[in-house]
Amino acid sequence: MATAIKPEPTRRDFLYIATGAVGAVGTAFTAWPFIDQMNPTSAVLALASIEVDLASVQPGQQVVFKWRGHPLFVRRRTPKEIAEARAVAVTDLIDPLARNANLPDSAPATDANREFKPEWLVLLGVCTHLGCTPTVSTPQSPQGDYGGWLCHCHGSQYDTSGRVRKGPAPQNLAVPPYSFMSDTKIKVG
Amino acid sequence: MAGNSTYVPATGFTRWLDKRLPILRLTHDTVSTFPTPRNLNIWYTFGGILTFCLGVQIVTGVVLAMHYVASADLAFNSVEGGIMREVNYGWLIRILHANGASMFFLAVYIHMFRGVYYGSYKEPREMIWILGVLIYLLMMATAFFGYVLPWGQMSFWGATVITSLFSALDQVIPHLGTAITTWLWGDFAVGDATLNRFFSLHYLLPFAIAAVVGLHIWALHIPGNNNPLGIDVKGPQDTVPFHPYYTAKDAFYLALFMILFAAFVFYAPDFFGNPDNSIQANPLVTPTDIVPEWYLLPYYAMLRSVPQKLIGVLVLLGSLVTLFLIPWLDSSKVRSCRFRPLMKQCFWVFALDCVLLGYVGSQSADAVLNLGGMQLPLVWLARAGTAYYFAYFWVLMPLVGRIERTKALPESIAKSVLGTAGERI
Numbered sequence: 001m002a003t004a005i006k007p008e009p010t011r012r013d014f015l016y017i018a019t020g021a022v023g024a025v026g027t028a029f030t031a032w033p034f035i036d037q038m039n040p041t042s043a044v045l046a047l048a049s050i051e052v053d054l055a056s057v058q059p060g061q062q063v064v065f066k067w068r069g070h071p072l073f074v075r076r077r078t079p080k081e082i083a084e085a086r087a088v089a090v091t092d093l094i095d096p097l098a099r100n101a102n103l104p105d106s107a108p109a110t111d112a113n114r115e116f117k118p119e120w121l122v123l124l125g126v127c128t129h130l131g132c133t134p135t136v137s138t139p140q141s142p143q144g145d146y147g148g149w150l151c152h153c154h155g156s157q158y159d160t161s162g163r164v165r166k167g168p169a170p171q172n173l174a175v176p177p178y179s180f181m182s183d184t185k186i187k188v189g
Numbered sequence: 190m191a192g193n194s195t196y197v198p199a200t201g202f203t204r205w206l207d208k209r210l211p212i213l214r215l216t217h218d219t220v221s222t223f224p225t226p227r228n229l230n231i232w233y234t235f236g237g238i239l240t241f242c243l244g245v246q247i248v249t250g251v252v253l254a255m256h257y258v259a260s261a262d263l264a265f266n267s268v269e270g271g272i273m274r275e276v277n278y279g280w281l282i283r284i285l286h287a288n289g290a291s292m293f294f295l296a297v298y299i300h301m302f303r304g305v306y307y308g309s310y311k312e313p314r315e316m317i318w319i320l321g322v323l324i325y326l327l328m329m330a331t332a333f334f335g336y337v338l339p340w341g342q343m344s345f346w347g348a349t350v351i352t353s354l355f356s357a358l359d360q361v362i363p364h365l366g367t368a369i370t371t372w373l374w375g376d377f378a379v380g381d382a383t384l385n386r387f388f389s390l391h392y393l394l395p396f397a398i399a400a401v402v403g404l405h406i407w408a409l410h411i412p413g414n415n416n417p418l419g420i421d422v423k424g425p426q427d428t429v430p431f432h433p434y435y436t437a438k439d440a441f442y443l444a445l446f447m448i449l450f451a452a453f454v455f456y457a458p459d460f461f462g463n464p465d466n467s468i469q470a471n472p473l474v475t476p477t478d479i480v481p482e483w484y485l486l487p488y489y490a491m492l493r494s495v496p497q498k499l500i501g502v503l504v505l506l507g508s509l510v511t512l513f514l515i516p517w518l519d520s521s522k523v524r525s526c527r528f529r530p531l532m533k534q535c536f537w538v539f540a541l542d543c544v545l546l547g548y549v550g551s552q553s554a555d556a557v558l559n560l561g562g563m564q565l566p567l568v569w570l571a572r573a574g575t576a577y578y579f580a581y582f583w584v585l586m587p588l589v590g591r592i593e594r595t596k597a598l599p600e601s602i603a604k605s606v607l608g609t610a611g612e613r614i
Contacts, residue, residue: 038372041382044377
């Protein structure tokens, strides 16, 4: 053909495109229930908060509870541990954000931004690398170089504020949403 | 090969059947008379061995599913109590299934290394290779899902670590990775919902593997087998019919393989197992050393060799994606390493490298090797090993083919096998 003439769209072209579009949208709508059924069920979502009694936790001790299927660390810090955590400059940290669900996302990772009361550190015991449970460091059995936690799976280390100090973990241990109901009781979730 | 069937139905029934469903013709052409290079060695018997392994896993697996309970509360007991102690011969069937997985991977690794050594992925066999890599990935997924089902400590924490690989996407788009892991788990952690869907997929995937194996064999029957010389079949003098020559050879080596398999099953049933998996899953305590099954250790070492999460996951992913590309990465016109003196050395270093990575993957993350007073952190070995793994495919394969002087190829398979007698055939 000497001249390329763009053919006029016909009724048939319109029907092809309309049918194809309806088919694609229909497929997407049909696929969604099959995708969304994988998400947590309403029964799982309903079990999402617990109350924790702090009265029995001694200074320097960590107690582990279970929340949303994960370990929940409740650590009663000694004055020395608090002082160590507070002495670290935010600029020296791998992850400069507080990762505290009770604060805005942009809150810096100062030790004060990691807890409500300096003595009580409440953290998700889930290494931010690949989800193992880090081992707590105590003066009797030190784990790693920062006095907090060591994850044995891939060697990540956390300080006494639960902030990551040595990779491969990319983020500080998460602080879950919680509040003090009394001096010795918190509600998590 | 396609299009020259020599099948002649012998009876009235087979003539009737041949017009309606030519399944006997298909079997005759693809198994009985299929012209196969006459020089295939022991390493070519692993295709048949792998088919056997898949069959064992499906038969034992279907039986185990009759006694297994996919529930976080009951799974461990249904395996360790029910199947291992109460079901008649349950112990045998489970041990066959568990060791069968290791045997399957042992065979697939030999099969893959053989393919790389003899250049079986090269033109015109690229599709056979690609389908093979796909089967390998499906095998890894199936094995991973299966390993979670007994719900021991290593099951649980292995599932946690592997699914958490997706959380690396948080570093690309915030919250995306977490949303995906929650979706995969059906919960905020690995739990009952996760176990049930893994069981469903573990039952499904072997049939997907069987389907891709069908495609793999179909693709193989278009150009026919490669061979240790890596040269093309030039005529009937270079081949023998698959049956009885290779059915007999495959059967012999399959029998040897079954002796090895039986030796593990009856004398060292826990050889490949991890003692931590005899402890029921506990979501609050991670075992001190998490190790995957032996066949995944090299990848685990590569993942751990990188101190940055996202890059570590990308290295792991890249090591697998690379496998799909090697038909185009290798620049050599000569297929077999028998005639590639330089590539042959690179290949054996690569094979050793995979073993080394496997060893490093089996050790703890912060392990240090003491070499006569010199302290060598294993992570550096892992890094060197990872570097060579990628260099082998992305640097040596393209480069060596261009610079190496290959040895002279034999004139034909028949001549190489039979000497001058080959000319008389």
